[in-house]
Amino acid sequence: MKHNTKLTIIGSAIACGAALSTTVHGGGIELYEIATPDVGLASAGYAARAQDASTLFKNPAGMSLLPGSQFQGGAQLTYGNVEFSHDSSTSSFLGNDNGGNAIGALPAAGLFFSQQLSERFAVGFGAFSYFGLVEKFDDNWVGRYYIQKSALLGMSLMPAMSFKATDWLSIGAGLNAMYGYMDTEVAIRTLAPGDGQLKVKDETWGFGANAGVLIEPRQGTRIGLTYLSPVKLDFKDTPTFSNLGPLGGAIFANPPQLNLGLTVPQSVMLSGYHELNPKWALMANIGWQNWSQFGKVDVGVDSSNPSSLTKNLNYDDTWHGAIGAQFRASEKWQISGGFAYDSSAVSDANRTLSLPMGQAYRIGLGAQWQLSKKVNLGAAYEFMWCGDMPVVQDSAYRGRVSGGFNDSWFSFFTLNLNWIF
Numbered sequence: 439m440k441h442n443t444k445l446t447i448i449g450s451a452i453a454c455g456a457a458l459s460t461t462v463h464g465g466g467i468e469l470y471e472i473a474t475p476d477v478g479l480a481s482a483g484y485a486a487r488a489q490d491a492s493t494l495f496k497n498p499a500g501m502s503l504l505p506g507s508q509f510q511g512g513a514q515l516t517y518g519n520v521e522f523s524h525d526s527s528t529s530s531f532l533g534n535d536n537g538g539n540a541i542g543a544l545p546a547a548g549l550f551f552s553q554q555l556s557e558r559f560a561v562g563f564g565a566f567s568y569f570g571l572v573e574k575f576d577d578n579w580v581g582r583y584y585i586q587k588s589a590l591l592g593m594s595l596m597p598a599m600s601f602k603a604t605d606w607l608s609i610g611a612g613l614n615a616m617y618g619y620m621d622t623e624v625a626i627r628t629l630a631p632g633d634g635q636l637k638v639k640d641e642t643w644g645f646g647a648n649a650g651v652l653i654e655p656r657q658g659t660r661i662g663l664t665y666l667s668p669v670k671l672d673f674k675d676t677p678t679f680s681n682l683g684p685l686g687g688a689i690f691a692n693p694p695q696l697n698l699g700l701t702v703p704q705s706v707m708l709s710g711y712h713e714l715n716p717k718w719a720l721m722a723n724i725g726w727q728n729w730s731q732f733g734k735v736d737v738g739v740d741s742s743n744p745s746s747l748t749k750n751l752n753y754d755d756t757w758h759g760a761i762g763a764q765f766r767a768s769e770k771w772q773i774s775g776g777f778a779y780d781s782s783a784v785s786d787a788n789r790t791l792s793l794p795m796g797q798a799y800r801i802g803l804g805a806q807w808q809l810s811k812k813v814n815l816g817a818a819y820e821f822m823w824c825g826d827m828p829v830v831q832d833s834a835y836r837g838r839v840s841g842g843f844n845d846s847w848f849s850f851f852t853l854n855l856n857w858i859f
Contacts, residue, residue, distance in 0.1 A: 454797025478804015482762025
């Protein structure tokens with residue numbers, strides 16, 4: 439995987455007539471928040487709840503528990519507060535502009551459908567985004583020679599099926615057809631008035647799969663295990679340059695094609711769901727994501743006569759844990775809440791301005807209203823705290839940028855509808 443992608447969270451897509459966009463930042467940039475009721479649980483019970491059609495992604499085996507035909511649609515608004523603050527060791531020629539808020543408000547949506555074919559078989563289809571990010575800094579900010587703006591989006595179309603092998607065991611699998619889009623702009627230091635600029639842009643398709651097992655040893659108790667395979671997005675582009683002046687224009691007259699491919703990480707999630715009584719249900723997760731295979735590279739110019747426009751970056755695998763509960767307040771109302779933690783996909787020493795990921799703490803709260811026998815409406819809010827993420831990048835040509843993304847946080851607001859027909 440390679441390429442200058444950016445900071446915290448987001449995907450946007452059009453699939454089957456549905457405009458989709460997602461956004462999140464956890465240990466890495468794979469998302470739990472895909473406009474489903476899981477936002478109100480901070481993802482607890484992800485692979486074991488199997489209470490709506492979005493289970494076709496979280497654990498396709500869970501579709502065997504859904505009667506008839508079911509549709510779930512969700513809309514989500516994310517607001518990210520991710521601002522850089524430089525310190526006194528930052529090179530003086532870079533100025534004092536910290537770049538503003540790189541994220542701001544981002545819309546998102548997800549659509550899911552499941553169909554019971556028989557007592558043992560069910561199929562489904564989803565259109566959503568669980569991977570990506572977008573960021574935009576002020577044009578003249580101190581880190582402009584490392585990143586100005588970027589989008590990295592992965593938008594998935596997923597057909598899936600489920601088979602109930604026994605009364606207590608279900609298995610399922612799905613195909614992950616992901617449309618990938620990347621677009622990056624980086625400033626270049628030149629001898630001409632003002633900065634030059636480097637741009638790379640491409641789109642591609644990648645394919646993977648997910649598979650799951652759901653065990654229900656007794657009614658109201660479920661254990662789910664799901665595996666999401668890696669997806670390779672083979673981005674490549676010949677960069678374009680502007681405003682380089684006569685000398686810079688000669689140096690970059692025939693730029694090479696850049697191979698900017700990356701691997702959307704594989705992941706494993708183990709979840710449990712248990713109904714204590716008719717009013718209370720408890721749930722938990724433990725998960726792993728393979729960020730060490732992410733393979734991203736940074737794009738930029740490190741000298742007046744560069745031999746390379748890319749730089750390999752180092753990432754770490756991440757771990758996830760979550761706990762949550764649902765409370766049946768009345769026949770029509772159900773309240774949910776949860777807490778989750780994800781470790782960081784990058785150490786402080788390896789963090790970059792282009793992708794300052796860090797550990798994340800999530801707290802979610804949601805409510806669902808049974809409008810009728812067939813229609814359920816839900817609303818959820820989740821707060822994600824990423825805290826301080828220090829960054830130091832140093833280049834004789836691009837300058838030294840030192841400081842951090844301090845007190846970083848995200849808010850997720852979700853509305854969804856589940857319709858049985």
